[in-house]
Amino acid sequence: MIEERAAVEVDVLINETRSGVNVKLEVWRQTLKSKGFRLSRSKTEYLECKFSEVSYESDVVVKLDTHSISKRDSFKYLRSMIQENEEIDEDVTHRIGVGESQDEEARLRWCSHVMRRSTNASVRRCERLARDDFKRGRGRPKKYWRKVIRHDMKQLQLIEDMTLDKKLWRRRIRVEGRKSEQLIVQVCFDKYLVMVYVRNSHTWHQQYIGKVKKAVFQTQKAGRKRVVVSTEENAIAALDLRHGEIFWRQILGVNDAIDEIDIALGKYVVTLSSGGSVLRAWNLPDGQMIWESFLLGSKPSRSLLLTPTNFGANKDNVILVYSNGCLHAVSSIDGDILWKKDLAQNGMDIQHLVHPEESDTIYTLGIGDTSHFEAYVINVRNGEVLKHSNMEFPGGFSGDLVLPTSDKAVVLDSSGSTLVSISFVGGEIKFQKFQISDLQGYSGVAVLLPSKLAGMVAVKIDRSLLFAKVKAEGTLEVVDTVPGVEAVSDSLTFADGQTAFGLIQQDGGKIQLTVKSSNDWKSHFLKESTEVDQQRGLVHKIFINNYVRTDRTYGFRALIVMEDHSLLLLQQGAVVWNREDALASIIDVTTSELPVQKDGVSVAKVEHNLFEWLKGHLLKLKATLMIATPDDVAAVLQIRLQSAEKSKMTRDHNGFRKLLIVLTRAGKLFALHTGDGRIVWSRLLTTFRKSGTCESPRGLKLYQWQVPHHHALDENPSVLVVGTCGHNSDASGILSFVDAYKGEELNYLAPTRSIAQVIPLPFTDSTEQRLHLIIDAEGYGHLYPRTPEAVDIFQKELGNIYWYSVDINNNLLKGHVVKKNCKEEIADDGYCFESSDLWSVVFPSDSEKIIATSTRILSEVVHTQAKVNADQDVLYKYISKNVLFLATVTPKAMGNIGSVTPDDSWLYVYLVDTITGRVLLRMSHHGCQGPVHAVFSENWVVYHYFNLRAHRYEMSVIEIYDQSRADNKDVLKLVLGKHNLSAPVSSYARPEVMTKSQSYFFSHSVKAVAVTSTAKGITSKQLLIGTIGDQVLALDKRFLDPRRTLNPTQAEKEEGIIPLTDTLPIMPQAYVTHALKVEGLRSIITIPAKLESTTLVFAHGVDLFFTRLAPSKTYDSLTDDFNYALLLLTIVALVIAIFVTWIWSEKKELQEKWR
Secondary structure (H helix, E strand, C coil): CEEEECCCCEEEECCCCHHHHHHHHHHHHHHHHHCCCCCCCCCEEECCCCCCCCCCCCCCCCEECCEECEECCEEEECCEEEECCCCCHHHHHHHHHHHHHHHHHHHHHHHHHHHCCCCCCHHHHHHHCECCCCCCCCCCCCCEHHHHHHHHHHHCCCCHHHHHCHHHHHHHHCCCCCCCCHHHHHHHHHHHHHHHHHHHCCCEEECCCCCEEEEEEECCCCCCCEEEEEECCCEEEEEECCCCCEEEEEECCCCCCEEEEEEECCCEEEEEECCCCEEEEEECCCCCEEEEEECCCCCCCCCEEECCCCCCCCCCCEEEEEECCEEEEEECCCCCEEEEEECCCCCEEEEEEECCCCCCEEEEEEEECCCEEEEEEEECCCCCEEEEEEEECCCCEEEEEEEEECCEEEEEECCCCEEEEEECHHHCCEEEEEEHHHHHCCCCCCEECCCCCCCEEEEEECCEEEEEEECCCCCEEEEEEEECEEEECCCEECHHHCEEEEEEEEECCEEEEEEEECCCCCCEEEEEEEECCHHHCCEEEEEEEEEECCCCCEEEEEEEEECCCCEEEEECCEEEEEECHHHHCEEEEEEEECCCCCCCCCHHHHCCCHHHHHHHHHHHHHHHCCCCCHHHHHHHHHHHHHHCHHHCCCCCCCCCCEEEEEEECCCEEEEEECCCCCEEEEEECHHHCCCCCCCCCEEEEEEEEECCCCCCCCCCCEEEEEEECCCCCCCEEEEEEEECCCCCEEEEECCCCECCEEEEEEEECCCCEEEEEEECCCCCEEEECCCHHHHHHHHHCCCCCEEEEEECCCCEEEEEEEEEECCHHHCCCCCEEEEEEEEEEECCCCCCEEEEEEECCCCCCCCCCEEECCCCCEEEECCCCCEEEEEEECHHHHCCCCCCCHHHCEEEEEEEECCCCCEEEEEEEECEEEEEEEEEECCEEEEEEEECCCCEEEEEEEEEEEHHHCCCCCHHHHHCCCCHHHCCCCCCCCCCEEEEEEEEEECCCEEEEEECCCCCCCCCCEEEEEECCCCEEEEEHHHHCCCCCCCCCHHHHHHCCCCCCCECCCCHHHECCCCCCCCCCCEEEEEECCCCCCEEEEEECCCEEEEEECCCCCCCCCCCCCCHHHHHHHHHHHHHHHHHHHHHHHHHHHHHHHC
């Protein structure tokens, strides 16, 4: 019997004699060879079954071609163990041992494949699938695959991190030989467990969704209760109502904003996005897309979604969508467009779709020319317009229509002081006017809230909210006026046709939730108060949902969206959970060092006590020697978790522990610990909150304001937060100064002058405050801090402060210099300075458009200026912080990729000296277009763009060298101090530069590019590329060396030059994020650690990701799990061995002398 153990299948040849087997085997080999296949000599084995004592052909050798085949005593075939001696004991043992273990092995093998995938991958849906072969007892919850897998892993003492090592995982779960390998595998597992803890201890990943726009609850009895939300970050997510965790999440594109969202039939999530152009249906349990439809129209319009309550499984039940000026009827099964009606005429603005219950008609309501109310009655079956009504209202309307009932609408007139009730029963239009002052005695301009209240409207007047009931005849009746209302929810319909809505009143950190009945205003279902953190600001939105209490009465929960973009669930007067989703919209990031550890901290205190310290190293020694038990490994992990080195609030000697200070779009500042990503403090800045003096505040940048030395323990570092009160260039600026350790707002400046640019100066005063020059829209510079000492320091450097500005709209690049104090009429107490234009570069708007700029990071450290080639020649890097990279394209290439032909598209790149305005380099790329992503470091720049001719992305590198410093290499002059490198250099001197460049194909689109930075600049550089797949790729700078050739010489190979290829390699191991994704990736920040080999990497988008990276490996440190006890033991053993051998040598020498 011959067994061929191949990678794909196992085949068996059977014959009565060895010679017969050889014949069949040769025929088989020749046949496969003719088809291009071959048999594996090492994997082909044979078994001889002896059913009698007689031996046949004992002298014949079983061969494959000319090579003999190895013999086995038994093997498995069709799940049975066949033995040479015809016994069945192995088969019985195998079947008893395997049994359920076969299924267990299959589950765990699949688990390893799944766990290496992203949590958003569709293949991970099986984790939540219920097993059909489990019989649930009464009241017992469903058993999910996840629970089954966890049970299997517990039985085999596995952890999820072990799935990263395929070989170890497969060896550990294998049924065959599990008993015999248990001890060996256990030892390997113990050692592996320690290694995993060390390897992943410096990486963390956090998922967010952003500020919630709309929310829909799904709380049916079957399945877990959840709320589906859409956010400003174009995210759709299902959240667990118990803990606020993300069940699933889908992040749409940057331009795919979500307009409407709804749940139908308890199992479909329907979304309308991209300005009403895309309609999708998602599976509620796992978030997988069911279908997608593209809705085209004649012109842009508002987007409306109507999901009928009878949404079912046939094409007669449709989803109605108004978008792009057309009304669409879309099948609920497959998303097919059943019919389409163009309603874009006469400037009509459709605002509501109404589908009366048990009716085959729908109403489309809108306003035309600001004074005409129009209503269409349309057959829902075929889209036929049954009736079109139009009536003009004298004076016109303002704002949007509100629909309190299915046959009446309410709107404000153009003056904002009159409510107009509109009845449209059967398409017949009727107006009724009600003065707001007559209703309640209020006067002034009112705002009609868009909340959908059953039979009611809400009108906001100053800080009060007026509620008016719409009667059957169309008249309005004021039911109440509630002061201090921050938010009102839509109406909620629950048992027996009852309707309710919630409103929020807030006084500082106290929130009062009231749930009132729409049918009887005097009664309310709920009224309770809850304390929340005042740093969350005011309530912006509220969504309510009902549930049944144990006493069969109805309770209510409220999902509220706060001013700081956080999300809270309130229930029974308490905050059940909260989410800090402001971190999904980070604007800028800076870092702050942690305080130093005070003197007097002993080793015993850091490790809790000396006994625990010794015990920990002893246990690590046992693990290294592979004699540790699982309890020993667990004890090691427990000691490490208790010490929590990575999460301490003090500096470490390697500089790994820092504070990440992040500014969010909500104007809230967070401090994140780099050790574990936890929020140390958060602060909603007072100056960045909407007020009478600043209607639309927005944050711009973060700057390090005060960075005291480590010995100044009485001073905390602080940061400067810069913002404006609008999006215009002349909008007033905002400045806020915040303590980096405590998060306290130390000082702030009210909006005064505009902020066009902030220039951090390389000077500090006696209190370690860094000087900043703020340039306003008129070109005047304002110095901060406002102290006489700062002015004295600045006056000494007056005339040496240069800056540049880029005007993309006017295609203008200008250089400026600060010269003197401002005139008396515009003087700012001596802190204002005038600047003058030095030079300007105007790009012709008919031939070039500026699309990208990049400069060196001011804090970057360059280790050496010289670069030695393989031929011992020296190249001197052109190192200047005043060089600007600028990219332009032809006007036709400003559109999306592919919108222009290659012949009409040009990409130009410039290197410009911002002091003199000289163009150091101009390079063109024909047939290429943006977007361009560039990074500038030392003397080189790398930029990414699209090549239309090759239909591929490219990355190009430019290196610039200083030729003026390479002429004189006389050693004598260097000794005498006359070498040109010692001569002063002026930015006005005309540089003699040499450039080298090279281009490579790159297979990915890019979202962001950064470069690693280290403390001394010695470690080799790596490019960190944010790919279109929201992952971070590390690419060695050597791949982008312009000196690469097809056949490098031996000297060039020794230098590290890689042979030239046309494409940059992308290796799976080079992904810094591994299997994780940073959804909505926007930026990558690198921070140097004190340890030269290591850089800290922080990537942010909708998600946050942090890790450490060692581009040249950790050549300057020992690993965290290095066993000092073993080192000491080795040294002692060597000393003893030396002493013993010395004694032996002395004895031997003495014996030699006595001979």
